Amino acid sequence: xxxxxxxxxxxxxxxxxxxxxxxxxxxxxxxxxxxxxxxxxxxxxxxxxxxxxxxxxxxxxxxxxxxxxxxxxxxxxxxxxxxxxxxxxxxxxxxxxxxxxxxxxxxxxxxxxxxxxxxxxxxxxxxxxxxxxxxxxxxxxxxxxxxxxxxxxxxxxxxxxxxxxxxxx
Numbered sequence: 001x002x003x004x005x006x007x008x009x010x011x012x013x014x015x016x017x018x019x020x021x022x023x024x025x026x027x028x029x030x031x032x033x034x035x036x037x038x039x040x041x042x043x044x045x046x047x048x049x050x051x052x053x054x055x056x057x058x059x060x061x062x063x064x065x066x067x068x069x070x071x072x073x074x075x076x077x078x079x080x081x082x083x084x085x086x087x088x089x090x091x092x093x094x095x096x097x098x099x100x101x102x103x104x105x106x107x108x109x110x111x112x113x114x115x116x117x118x119x120x121x122x123x124x125x126x127x128x129x130x131x132x133x134x135x136x137x138x139x140x141x142x143x144x145x146x147x148x149x150x151x152x153x154x155x156x157x158x159x160x161x162x163x164x165x166x167x168x169x
Contacts, residue, residue, distance in 0.1 A: 002014055003031070003034065003035045003038065008035050008038060008039050011035045012032065012035055012036075015028055015029075015031060015032040015035070016032075019032075024055050025055075026052040026053070026055045026056040026085065026088060027052075029048055029049075029051050029052035029055065029088075030048075030049065030052045030085075030087055030088045030091065032048050033045045033046075033048035033049045033052065033088070033091055033092075033095075034091055036048055037091060037094060037095055037098075042095050042098050042099055045091070045095045046092065046095045046096070046099075049088050049091055049092040049095065050092070052085070052088045053085055053088055053089070053092070056084070056085040056088070084115060084116070085111075085112075085115050086112040086113070086115040086116035086119040086122060087112070087119075088112075089108045089109070089111040089112035089115060089122070090108070090109065090112045090119060090121050090122045090125070092108045093105040093106070093108030093109045093112065093122070093125060094125070096108055097125075097129075102129060102132065102133075105125075105129060106126060106129045106130070106133070109122045109125050109126035109129065110126065113126065117145075118145075118149055120146055120149060120150055120153075123142045123143075123145050123146045123149075123156075124142070124143075124146055124153075124155055124156065124159070126139075126142050127139040127140075127142030127143050127146070127156075127159050127163075128159065130142065131159065131162065131163065131166075134166075136163045136166040136167050137163075137167060139159065139163050140160060140163035140164070140167065142159075143156040143157075143159040143160035143163065144156075144160060147160065
């Protein structure tokens with residue numbers, strides 16, 4: 001809330017206090033990184049996002065203590081657990097864009113989509129970057145996916161039309 005009100009210093013203090021209680025919270029670190037991003041402190045933001053990504057489990061085996069136990073006799077399949085770090089990867093991509101590292105930014109958006117294939121902001125930002133790299137077919141797929149998830153999305157509509165024109169050339 002403090003960050004949304006533009007009270008970034010106070011927001012950082014609040015996140016520091018929260019980290020005392022939960023030092024391994026990737027969500028708190030991600031939100032702290034977003035504040036650094038909004039303050040224009042890109043290197044601090046990048047470091048904070050990297051810390052958040054280190055904390056978040058990467059492999060299904062890392063989730064063993066987070067999922068309920070399943071019986072071998074159960075007819076239900078065990079859920080496939082994935083890290084929920086799409087937002088962190090998305091914001092890391094934004095920092096990398098600000099730093100002029102477009103290839104790394106695109107990779108960050110791809111990682112976000114690996115975590116959550118429906119992450120709209122990563123689809124849009126990834127589509128825009130793919131257009132810059134003249135990968136119009138892949139960008140088109142991003143915009144189509146956004147439109148399936150968010151019909152009428154103006155940015156996706158424009159991106160899709162742009163890609164269609166470029167593909168037809």
